Amino acid sequence: MKHHTNYFVITFGYICAGEFSMLEIQFKNLGKISFEEGFSYQENLFKYNTDIKSGKIINGHLKNCFITCEHNHVITLGKSGDADNLLVNEKALAARGIEFFRTTRGGDITYHGPGQIVGYPILDLEQLKLSVKAYSEALEETIIQAISMFGLKGGRIPGMTGVWLDEKHPYKARKICAIGIKVSRYITMHGFAFNVNTDLRYFDLIIPCGINGKSVTSVQKELNMVINMTNAINYVKQSFEKVFGIKLVDDNNC
16 A cells, blocks of 8 residues: 555556556446345345355456446445434335335445445455455545545545545534445445435435434535536546556446
8 A cells, every 4th residue: 555645546466577467347337226236236246256255166256346326216224224313214215216225234324316426346355455444445535536526625534434525624524425335255345325416305314324413415516516427437437446556447247
């Protein structure tokens, strides 16, 4: 891990015929899909990789993938989350066309919906030589660098995973990206939810991430303009490559 002034870069690669080759990670954008579809998609990749790591699949090749998508309106509760942080009942959610899922990631409760980039890296941390903590910090750094391309300055609050604006201000601090992951046999799943053009009114139905007294925000709200989602995804991809020191390759096999 190489530390620079305001960011860090993790570089992976190997020497071949006297040249340095950068590790390639497959990238795929699934577009707008349901949470259930996204969960199933990443869980299949996750199971394939963990089966290789456990020896259930012999002579298989690990697939390091970075999946992005947008979800339909859904509220998800992490495995250690508190259901009391849902401020309405599930029947009321259904009446508004909002799904509810108890899922396997860490963290508490959050909202996913259109205008939000959800990132699902399915990676082997042993191959990347990363601890779980370093990996989580690298995801945060990816979004910090991505929002800097919009002219926004992101930061961290100790003990509160995610990316924040005005993180040092006790009343103005607001979250622009939530992070919740799962790791088994050093294989990751789940990831981050980055508010770009997200309708923030849906967060009024929950106590976001179980944190009282902190608000959420989006790039659209901060800049008072609708953001081009293709540009936003490209910023995230560029930052992911820079922070992890890898090359993303579009690949439908992911």
